[in-house]
Amino acid sequence: MHILITGAAGMIGRKLTERLVIDRALNGQPVEKLTLIDIVAPARLAGFSDHEKTRAADLADAGVAEKAISERPDVIFHLAGVVSGEAELNFEKGYRTNLDGMRALLEAIRKTGDGYKPRVIFTSSMAVYGAPFHHTISDEFHLTPLTSYGTQKLMCEAMLTDYTRKGFIEGVGIRLPSIVVRPGKPNKAASGFFSGIIREPLAGQEALLPVSESVVHTHASPRSAVGFLIHGAGLPREQVEPHVNITMPGVCCTVGEQIESLRRVAGDKVAARIRREPDELVMRIVAGWPHRLEGKRATELGFTVESTFDEIIRVHIDEDLGGKFVA
Numbered sequence: 001m002h003i004l005i006t007g008a009a010g011m012i013g014r015k016l017t018e019r020l021v022i023d024r025a026l027n028g029q030p031v032e033k034l035t036l037i038d039i040v041a042p043a044r045l046a047g048f049s050d051h052e053k054t055r056a057a058d059l060a061d062a063g064v065a066e067k068a069i070s071e072r073p074d075v076i077f078h079l080a081g082v083v084s085g086e087a088e089l090n091f092e093k094g095y096r097t098n099l100d101g102m103r104a105l106l107e108a109i110r111k112t113g114d115g116y117k118p119r120v121i122f123t124s125s126m127a128v129y130g131a132p133f134h135h136t137i138s139d140e141f142h143l144t145p146l147t148s149y150g151t152q153k154l155m156c157e158a159m160l161t162d163y164t165r166k167g168f169i170e171g172v173g174i175r176l177p178s179i180v181v182r183p184g185k186p187n188k189a190a191s192g193f194f195s196g197i198i199r200e201p202l203a204g205q206e207a208l209l210p211v212s213e214s215v216v217h218t219h220a221s222p223r224s225a226v227g228f229l230i231h232g233a234g235l236p237r238e239q240v241e242p243h244v245n246i247t248m249p250g251v252c253c254t255v256g257e258q259i260e261s262l263r264r265v266a267g268d269k270v271a272a273r274i275r276r277e278p279d280e281l282v283m284r285i286v287a288g289w290p291h292r293l294e295g296k297r298a299t300e301l302g303f304t305v306e307s308t309f310d311e312i313i314r315v316h317i318d319e320d321l322g323g324k325f326v327a
Helices: 011-023 064-068 084-089 091-110 148-165 192-202 222-233 255-266 280-287 296-300 309-320
Strands: 002-006 033-038 052-056 075-078 119-125 170-176 207-209 216-220 245-247 251-254 274-276
Touching (some): 002 011, 075 222, 084 148, 084 280, 119 148, 119 222, 148 170, 170 222, 216 309, 222 309, 245 296, 251 309
Parallel strands (some): 002 033, 002 075, 119 170
């Protein structure tokens, strides 16, 4: 099996690549080749480098998508995109990367004209939903995004559905909750503080909290995000179509409850490293996102996630910190 991953240098892309290299299989078939694309060349993984092709490229550039699918990958994980805060602040970049890149990829597949029909797994977002919100967002809740990022993701979802309906691809859209705890340095995502208030204190650093502790959100770990993608790639078509975009389950809690989880797992001194510093832009963006995702259909389809935020923190400590943190 040949797998293409776009956005492979990003956090989820790296972890997905690592998982595929460890498993050496997807859907019961051996992984024989990986093609990894991002605007920065993804790193090759030891032990599989002879079967990896990495490339620095922008899918929205002319000819890039055509070259990416020229060797007919069987499964495409389309993770490439700019994050929420960046898409909101840079309107043109958001549409170019998030929308134009997606369309270029789908059009390149359609124009092969030789019956090529890959499975395309697309990472969408809970940002496709918009206020006013119900207490819990069901799978049937209206899609009225209140940010440019959410709008771009919704447009991509619609294209994924249409290209699947027309028989050009087998699409599955994975609507991710907030993925925490993200390792590494902070990014420009408006949701970045959800990770920051856990990651930085565990590393012995101060973290800034730009919103109220009463803010409610739904989360899943990077481990679960990778699990969502892999499970989505193996779902039978009759279970997915025609509604190919699926809202994932997650752990719903307030920011205050996140902090209490950190206190339970790591102690008072670690939790005390969080400093409150309100940010109006972040508060406005986050206010336009749903709070509690039901994820009923996803659960029925076999997608799984952590049951508590304590578990999410422990995943980060075990997988990204080598089991240790700065007390």
